[in-house]
């Protein structure tokens with residue numbers, strides 16, 4: 001039973017009295033013949049004017065929904081959660097819970113929420129009419145019934161749970177989302193129980209805003225894609241493609257090998273970054289450490305590194321020497337790769353606080369690969385230095401000793417000034433047939 005297309009419709013329920021209105025948000029799945037999942041919120045005028053008192057919620061779900069929930073606040077951890085699933089005898093179970101992280105929220109008996117008349121399963125449709133007597137404040141102490149209040153919702157498809165155990169184990173939802181309502185503008189009824197008033201969906205639209213809905217299965221795939229793409233780019237590609245300047249020292253290395261391969265790595269990092277931004281939006285956290293460091297590291301490799309690299313290349317074509325461009329490109333490149341790698345570690349930390357089902361082996365493997373990469377990087381540079389020193393010593397002739405040109409000048413065969421190539425290699429390469 002895979003959801004095909006979703007739409008959110010919002011209508012106002014209209015009681016007998018015109019003034020009795022509450023907001024309804026419906027999460028609907030077009031492929032069903034049944035009605036949509038809908039969430040109605042009714043804040044009586046007394047409650048919204050005094051800031052305390054009962055609020056009324058009505059949650060309805062078609063067959064095929066295993067459990068569904070409405071939460072106060074835009075995040076799971078912001079306030080009370082009202083979770084509904086089927087119970088024996090066509091009853092429904094209301095499990096009021098609190099969440100402390102992105103792990104299964106725990107049943108909280110201090111939430112004074114009760115099922116009211118009309119709750120149950122009728123024609124397969126689960127209906128929960130809920131009255132909550134102390135739900136007017138959020139976890140952070142702010143009012144939950146003011147102008148512009150956020151609500152979140154979640155649902156999972158599957159066979160009925162048929163449980164009256166309020167602590168039933170629930171696995172992660174399939175879809176979740178949020179929306180914002182102005183509860184003062186839409187202040188509800190003066191009825192002590194709005195469910196005695198038949199709730200009907202009218203064409204009148206409630207002032208709701210910022211709807212968001214997220215498929216958790218897609219979110220899961222995006223998280224993996226983000227982690228894999230950015231780690232491959234920063235841990236494997238950037239360092240190894242930089243090392244190619246030491247491994248393959250030739251006049252063509254920068255233009256034919258280093259630059260095109262790094263351009264590919266940049267595209268991969270950029271794609272992984274885009275997926276990461278989408279994940280952050282889904283989680284509504286665009287401002288954490290991990291995203292902000294990511295903007296810096298990706299911005300650097302996408303914009304600054306290619307510019308410095310090309311400037312050094314052009315400078316080298318003209319003068320055959322190193323320049324501030326090359327030196328900055330080298331150290332900034334090493335710094336940005338290291339920053340990206342460390343940010344990957346922060347990313348694992350960040351992800352495990354949101355999602356406990358990340359296997360502990362993956363951050364460990366990541367750390368081992370990063371450590372190995374560091375040793376390889378230092379090792380290759382040391383190997384190349386030693387090799388060049390040995391070659392330089394063995395072919396030392398008075399002519400070279402007299403050469404007072406800067407070290408970089410020796411390398412007029414390689415576009416990179418990183419690897420001074422001994423002069424016999426320079427001459428050998430000059431004799432190559434493709435040399436003019």
Ligand code: HEM
Nearest residue numbers: 238242259262305306309310326327330333334416417418
């Ligand atoms: C796309 C265009 C690029 C060009 C034309 C280019 C060009 C160059 C050149 C000419 C050098 C030698 C610098 C010198 O002589 O001191 C170099 C070194 C280097 N490049 Fe690039 N580069 C490019 C992209 C990148 C990117 C995106 C990175 C990302 C991290 C990068 C990382 C490095 C590093 C780390 C070194 C120094 C290697 C070391 O000594 O550790 N390059 N590049």
Ligand SMILES: *[C@@H]1O[C@H](CO)[C@@H](O)[C@H](O)[C@H]1NC(C)=O
Nearest residue numbers: 019020045046187188189190
């Ligand atoms: C609800 O009752 C209050 C007084 O108790 C009154 O001021 C208000 O106009 C009433 N609202 C509606 C919609 O009837």
Ligand SMILES: *[C@@H]1O[C@H](CO)[C@@H](O)[C@H](O)[C@H]1NC(C)=O
Nearest residue numbers: 087088089090091092120164
């Ligand atoms: C179902 O609800 C009815 C009416 O509220 C109640 O009398 C009955 O005991 C409930 N059954 C179970 C299994 O909870």
Ligand SMILES: *[C@@H]1O[C@H](CO)[C@@H](O)[C@H](O)[C@H]1NC(C)=O
Nearest residue numbers: 080110111112134135136137
């Ligand atoms: C509800 O009230 C009880 C006591 O009356 C209190 O312990 C609990 O923290 C309150 N819950 C909320 C969510 O305000």
Ligand SMILES: *[C@@H]1O[C@H](CO)[C@@H](O)[C@H](O)[C@H]1NC(C)=O
Nearest residue numbers: 163164165166167168169170
């Ligand atoms: C309710 O479910 C929880 C979690 O599965 C379990 O630990 C607990 O024993 C159950 N309680 C009852 C009364 O069955």
Ligand SMILES: *[C@@H]1O[C@H](CO)[C@@H](O)[C@H](O)[C@H]1NC(C)=O
Nearest residue numbers: 044045046047189190191192
């Ligand atoms: C609203 O508050 C007033 C005054 O506190 C009270 O007389 C009235 O019964 C309340 N209305 C409802 C529906 O609770």
